[in-house]
Amino acid sequence: MISYLYLYLYNKQSSYQVKCHVKNKSKRIFIAAFGSETNSFSPLPTTIESFQKNCLIRPGTINWPAIANDGHSEFLNLAQKNGFTAVRGTFAYATPAGPLTKNTYETLRDEIVAQLRSALPVDCILLNLHGAMIADGYDDCEGDFLEKIRQVVGPDIPVGGLLDPHAHLSDRMVKAATILLAYKEYPHTDFAISARKLFKLIDQATTGELKPVMRSVDCKSIGAFPTTSSPMREFVDQYLLRYPSRQIMDCSLIHSFPWGDTKDAGVKILVVTNDDPQLAEDYAKTVADEFLKIRSHATQSLDTIDIAFKAINQEKKYPVIIADTADNAGGGASSDSTFLLEQARLKNIGRTAIGIFWDPGVVDLVYAAGKGSKLKIRLGGKASWFSGTPQDLDVEVLELRDDAKQYFGDGQDRREISLGKCAALRSGNIDIIVSDSRIQVLSPDCFTAFGIRPEEYKLLIVKSSNHFQAAFSEVSKNIYYVATPGALNMDFESIPYQKILRPIWPLDQ
Ligand SMILES: [Zn+2]
Known part of the structure; x- marks a missing residue:
């Protein structure tokens, strides 16, 4: 009909x-x-x-x-x-x-x-x-x-x-x-x-x-588990994308968000079957057991700021990428921390580009001054104590754009994301992208949209934890994930949780 x-x-x-x-x-x-x-x-x-x-x-x-x-x-x-x-x-x-x-x-x-x-x-x-x-x-x-x-x-x-x-x-x-x-x-x-x-x-x-029918199993774990590298890649392929029975319709690894302080936080396996609760429960337990075997090898490991900056000079290929993992707007951080900008200024290692800073006040000032103008600004370090020290800079306004976008994913999963009202500023040999919006860096568009060509730089610093990796790996394989102070501090033992249910790995054995 x-x-x-x-x-x-x-x-x-x-x-x-x-x-x-x-x-x-x-x-x-x-x-x-x-x-x-x-x-x-x-x-x-x-x-x-x-x-x-x-x-x-x-x-x-x-x-x-x-x-x-x-x-x-x-x-x-x-x-x-x-x-x-x-x-x-x-x-x-x-x-x-x-x-x-x-x-x-x-x-x-x-x-x-x-x-x-x-x-x-x-x-x-x-x-x-x-x-x-x-x-x-x-x-x-x-x-x-x-x-x-x-x-x-x-x-x-x-x-x-x-x-x-x-x-x-x-x-x-x-x-x-x-x-x-x-x-x-x-x-x-x-x-x-x-x-x-x-x-x-x-x-x-x-x-x-x-x-x-849905059943879940609690793995009593917290952490960050990127799926692009071993052993998570194999885990996803073997257990989440292929199932041993046609009656298993789906299996999800719920990573949880370790900076959400709630009693429901923690890794869980969730299985959907067709009218078979026992199968759902059994498969969830099997997958949970497999996750427990790999979890300590599956977490993201970070370098200190010192180690990353020392290593840059040993590299043979540039650009090198440093991820400011704790100041990622995509995880709730303010994206105005200055710890890595301060180091880049101190170490003066060569041409560097950094982004995206959230600083609406600076955006207003540089738009008022106009493209090509030179002025003194105080950048970042404003939202909280873990935003670091504001940086006083003499800058030249390289570019102003409020229509720039970044793209994430491929094919039908490709998404277009506005970068907000942005400016590209130059201070010495450091180029800085600043926006009136909090934006996680997902792709090199965050730089190229402003005429910054990554291949001409020694160091790119991105305010992102992991989502940048897919697109930036085309630019460079030399990526340092750096432990910085911030709202996404990866030193879980130092986070003042109040509601998360204990015991939970890795806080407790
Ligand atoms: Zn997510």
Whole structure:
């Protein structure tokens, strides 16, 4: 039977509909996004303005911002391709920072729940979550949010949640959702693949072809586990991407976010099977055992600032890359710390480029002065005690751009991300990219967009923990991950946790 898909698009002045023929009876799917990665130790609160600054898109928006071009866009594309009537809820994503204010969380939660209520009846729901959101009064935002969603639709409507692996998986989340599925890769280069898989499984659950059952096992561990190198690469390939039974539909390694201080923090294995709880439990235990065998070899090891700067002069190929791992905006840091800039000035090792500093005050000053001007600025070191000492610099304004972008991922997973209102400044032999927005460095676009050619530099310093690695490895294999002070301090034993459940490795044996 032929039916029609009506996709309604609105703007303030007019509304119109796009109609296309589809072969299946049209199912109604509600799609929304709500997430952030809360760093309990970040000095920056997360407010409604934080969501507005990054991505807060209400139903009716026609021009979908590029930043939303991730798993969420894939849900919408798939809904259209598969003849679903997509009812779009709010897309709310904030750049990681400290906990959400209570009002921020409750306002956005209630907004999406009300949208769902007015969209009823729906056949299924897909939510693009992060999974590590903490708010004042809510240590498990996603558990609370999913419960509210479940209360609206009742027990039988399939609810799917797409997670970042740096999520905190709680029993409340597992109980309230039908299927939770996390990206498998870190760096997260598999947004679209994961979204497509979740869409397919939720579609099968909607028709009754699949009866999803989830089970999880707690590995009682925290850490950072990049999947690009051994032994994590083999672990992902062997256990997360291939399964010993056709009844195992998915297996996710929930890495957790070690700077989120909540009782649900910690590595977990989450398995989805077709109507087989025992198989889900058994496979989760098997994979957990395998993870425990490799965890101490799978964590990211860091160099000290001193070791990295000494090593640069021994290298035979340039540029060398230093990652400022603890000042990564993508994990909630302020991105205004000056420890590595200070060292670069002291050591004076040759042409250096560093970015991206968050300093809206400096951006205002240099835009007022104009391209080509020379002025004295005080850069960085402002957000908190672990931002270091502000740097007083004589700079020349090389370039001003508010339309620069960086690109992350390949093919259908390729995302375009705005760099904000930016300036490229030169101080001696150091070139500095500064923005009015907190931006994690993901690709060399952060430099090339301003005429900085990496091959002409001896050292590139990037404010990023690991996501830069995929694109920067094309520029240089000489990468030093450096332990710096900051909101993403990797010396877990020195972090003043209050809520994380003990014992947990590596804090306790
Ligand atoms: Zn992540």
